[in-house]
Amino acid sequence: MIVPQKSVNTLSFSILSLTVAVGVTSTTFLTTNINSVFAQVSRGGEQILPGEKSISQVNQLFVNPSMGNDTTGDGSESAPWQTITQALEASQSNTVIILSSGTYNAKTGEVFPLILKPGVAIQGDISNKGKTVIINGGGEYLSRSFGGQNVAIVSANQTSLSGVTVTNSNSRGYGLWIESSNIVVRDNTFTSSTQDGISVTGEGTPSINKNHFVRNGANGITISGNARPEIRENIFQETGFGINIAQNASPVVVANQIQNNRSGVIIQANATPLFRNNVIQGNREDGLVVIAQGKPDLGSSYDPGRNIFRNNRRYDINAKAAKLLFSAAGNNLVSSRINGKVDLQGITAATAQNPSPQRTLTPLIRTISNPNQSPQLPNNQADLPQFNYTQLDSGAIEFVAPQAASRRNSLNLVSQGSTATGQNVRYRVLVLVANQQQQNLVSSLASDAFSTVWQNRRVMQVGVFGSQDNANAVVNTFNNRGLRAVIEPVD
Incomplete structure (x- = not known):
């Protein structure tokens, strides 16, 4: 069956990115290299070519959870569908799914997780960060990095999510799962998920801008794997950790408010994030915690951090368990509020192995303020909820990566003649x-x-x-x- 869609005028777009330097904008292109699922046969990297690319048409599909109908509707403004699930199934590349106010959950027919499609954007009400457009639920998702997880929304390349509230109250529920994709996430609210608002992992290079993360069970956002997201102008509050950075992740974190959490930020393993112009304040324990081989760039002698630390109850920076000296020059910070050795001059400590702010490239999407305005699409456990950390000693915290389900009730049939004897099994x-x-x-x-x-x-x-x-x-x-x-x- 051919599904009628509402077309809008021809448009063109270019891939844009904001640099970390305040007030500077640049036009560029993004290279995304995606590992194959489950570390199987590798696929070639996906590259977005420089320059502009024209889109002949951008389609709009409409969804209304109270007035729509998946059987008699056609996705038009006058006959909307009832579920995002139906809209995603029917959508093709260069489509924007426009959500009416209301709650989208299993009772209204949604099937979770909602798995986004390349080139298909979802937009609710960006004016209030989606407070009236609520996506509530979660389902089993098989992560290539972490196995089975419970997720509300799974990202895709060349797409965006804006103007919605995302909640997953299931056991260890994640709001949005971003794995090796370059989605744009903007003007949303992530709240009351039992685990994290967002998890970014794999080779993910998303742009996560102007969102509100509040009262999630473990972390506002966890960044792991080799992910390199841009985290800009968000608010993180009333959670375990506002931002949790682990493994080999190297995000660029700019102009965020990280406040009133248990601790503001944790950096660990081999993570090398870059922080500029953030406000980290009022956290009940520490503002920023660094452990293991984590090595953030909080500013150097030639590129000051301009981060503001204030009113964190224990320490502004807790580096007691950090094994590497790191640079933190040019911040609003006093030495008496630091636990451990930190290079406040930004001279002796080598900067983190992280792309400079000016070279951090992520696509942006122009959202629709009303249905008549055309958008631009980028080219390109039954366990109880728990915090993702455990106390090592009075001053150190260790991150526990997103957990797969336990081994109970699993079917372990091992092939005959196979043994697990090597250390690299x-x-x-x-x-x-x-x-x-x-x-x-x-x-x-x-x-x-x-x-x-x-x-x-x-x-x-x-x-x-x-x-x-x-x-x-x-x-x-x-x-x-x-x-x-x-x-x-x-x-």
Whole structure:
């Protein structure tokens, strides 16, 4: 069936980015390199070419949870659909899905997680950061990095999310999951998710601007993997950590208000974030915590940080457990509010291995203030909620990465003759399939799954994991869908 769509006038756009330097704007292009799902066969990097690209038409689809109808509607303004789920299914690239005020949840027919599509933007009411457009719910999502998670919305490349409120009250619920994509997230509210408002991981390079993160269970936002997002002009408050930066992440964090959390920011593992012009204040423990090999750039002698630290109860900067000296020059900061060694002159400590603000490139999207204005699209556990950290000693905090489901009730069928003896053992997850319907179901849960033969049986390989816990979580996901999954250790 051909779905009628409302077209608007021809337009063109260019990929824009804001530099970290205040008041400076540049036009450029973005290169996004996406790892294959589950560390399987690698795919080539995706590159957006320089210059402008014209879009012949941008379509608008309308959704109204109270007045719309997925059966009789056609997505037009006069006959909107009821669910975002239906709009996403029917949408094609260069489409904006416009949401009316109301609550979008399982009761209104939504099927979670909502998985965004490349080139398809979702927009609610940007004037109040989506306070009247509420997306509430979550469902099982198979992360290529962390296995099974409960997520409300899953991002995609070349798209945007704006003007909505996102809540996931399920156990360890995440609002928005961004994994190796360059989505633009702007003018939203992320609140009351039991885990995090947003998780950014993999090779993600999103632009996260002018959002409000409040009262999420663990963190406002967690940035892990090799992610390099731009985090600009957001408010983080009343959460465990406002911003949690781990693994090899290197975000650029500019002009945010990080206040009234348990602690404002934690930087750990090998993370190398850059901080400029932020206000970190009123947090109940520390303003900013650095542990392990974390090495932030808080300003140098030639590029001052201009971050403001004030009224944090214990320390403004707690670097007691930091193993590396880092630079923090040019901030509103006094030495008596620092625990540990920090280079306040910005001379002896090498700056973080992080792209400079002027080279941090992320696409922006122009949102629609009314349906007649054309947008521009970018080219390009039954466990209880818990904080993502544990106390090491009186002054150090350690981050616990997003957790996969525990091993209980998992089906651990190990192939005959296989042993896990090496230190670098990995765990291959295979799903037994008997027909095309089962193959389609597997592909819908794991887009990089491929067919193979195992013990003379037809199976699909869905991932190779370094952690047995993550492999077990994936097995649970498929078993819960009526399939039979097995784990095979491989050296």
